[in-house]
Amino acid sequence: MRPLRQVRQERGWSRARLAHELERRAEGLHTLAKRVSLVRMISAWESGERDPSEPYRSLLCAAYRRSAEELGLGGEVNRYRSDIGLTYSPSLHETVLTLRGLAHLDEIKHTAVTHGKYMPEALNSACLDWLFGDAVNDLPQLEIKSVTSHDVDEIRAMTRAFDGLDRSFGGEHCRMLAVRYLQDRAIPMLRAPKPARIEREMFDVAAILCELIGWMAYDTSRHSLAQRYFTQALRLAEAAGNRAYAAYVIASMADQALYLARPGQALRLAQVAGNISNRVGVPVVTTEALMLEARAHAVQGDAQACRAALERAERSFHRGRPEIAPEWASHWDDKLFASHVGTCWLELGELNAARTFMGTAWDREEKQGRRYVYAASQLAHVALLQGEIEEAASLATTAVQSARGLTSHRSKSHLTALRKQLLPHAQVAYVREFEQKTQALEGRRSSLLQ
Incomplete structure (x- = not known):
């Protein structure tokens, strides 16, 4: 529930009563909208459709005897700046205000964030500020109910649920639910009184939730939005004293840069993540960073550097036993490892090796739709390059069928690319069958593949 509505309900006021209080305080000073319009305006403020301008903003603060910040009106943060969330702030107070404004927009x-462009230079600045800047815990605590370990467990459980839905059905499926939960439940807890140990845990779970929302945005091609959530997750991880997770967030940034065809930037980010994870001694993060480094080298055609990074990644992977891996990295397994390796070999044109590793990654019992679609698509690509048109079309059909119900733009982009690769072979019966099945599954004007 939004603070503005919550405060009104706690006082037992109706919207008409609040309108009366605003009118009383404005008398002789300001001319307000008529009562009917004012009540509608209050409803819009409380739902987040609009923000109150002056003099309404000041009158609300006076009526409730609360600050603009306490009423969720943005405080000193300009919530409509197009660069909101793109910077890494040393101030924890500013970070929480920024995150709240970002989630609201x-x-x-709001077009300030939905129409934003991916800003690689902002990522570079954020990493430098994280590595070399001073972090300040200047977050004031509101006089509300104290946070307990039960609250931390709740956020951890909700994040786990959101993560499971995302992996099964794609980023669009429950992203807005996660955003609302972050805004209405998690962010207020950051401001509540709590012991030092609980405070660190609270920042930790908030960082994980924030990074997950970033991944959901990335999966739905909202790349500027994803970048903003990743940057704020990095700051929260630092507040939690969890440098391993901070490095993991940097690896997520590298993954996004790689997807956006920026291998140079991906390489730099992956190397930063790898250096930090080596220092803190969390092998699974080192493995992910090295895998992304290897993939960046492969895209750039540097086979020697790619092989060296893969060898280091393999050693790190075998050190990172599942029982010692953090919960947030529990998805790392043999199939994910094989998928990254297979992608490297495919980029380098080593088709037999790519087929072997992608075959390991492609598990018919896989419950994570994106993994299944990706592995099947890559195997189809390998088969096509090896002249196995029938096999490629069969795998392509399997990939399309597996994408049903997924709300993942990444998966759709892999299938779109696969269809383009098969178009030159449209005269082959198996490819025509693939086209027919695709049209039957998604309709002749398929939103999935067009």
Whole structure:
């Protein structure tokens, strides 16, 4: 529930009563909208459709005897700046205000964030500020109910649920639910009184939730939005004293840069993540960073550097036993490892090796739709390059069928690319069958593949 509505309900006021209080305080000073319009305006403020301007903002603060910040009106943060969330702030107070403003603008689909462009230079600045800047815990605590370990467990459980839905059905499936939960439940807890140990845990779980929302945005091609959430997750991880997770967030940034065809930037980010994870001694993060480094080298055609990074990644992977891996990295397994390796070999044109590793990654019992679609698509690509048109079309059909119900733009982009690769072979019966099945599954004007 939004603070503005919550405060009104706690006082037992109706919207008409609040309108009366505003009118009383404005008398002789300001001319307000008529009562009917004012009540509608209050409803819009409380739902987040609009923000109150002056003099309404000041009158609300006076009526409730609360600050603009306490009422969720943005405080000193300009919530409509197009660069909101793109910077890494040393101030924890500013970070929380920024995150709250970002989540609000995301929820109401404000163009300040929904139409933003991916800014690689902002990522570079954020990493430098994280590595060499001073972090300040200047977050004031509101006089509200104290946070307990039960609250931390709740956020951890909700994040786990959101993560499971995302992996099964794609980023669009429950992203807005996660955003609302971050805004209405998690962010207020950051401001509540809590012991030092609980405070660190609270920042930790908030960082994980924030990074997950970033991944959901990335999966739905909202790349500027994803970048903003990743940057704020990095700051929260630092506040939690969890440098391993901070490095993991940097690896997520590298993954996104690689997807956006920026291998040079991906390489730099992956190397930063790898250096930090080596220092803190969390092998699974080192493995992910080295895998992304290897893939960046492969895209750039540097086979020697790619092989060296893969060898280091393999050693790190075998050190990172599942029982010692953090919960947030529990998805790392043999199939994910094989998928990254297979992608490297495919980029380098080593088709037999790519087929072997992608075959390991492609598990018919896989419950994570994106993994299944990706592995099947890559195997189809390998088969096509090896002249196995029938096999490629069969795998392509399997990939399309597996994408049903997924709300993942990444998966759709892999299938779109695969269809383009098969178009030159449209005269082959198996490819025509693939086209027919695709049209039957998605309709002749398929939103999935067109």
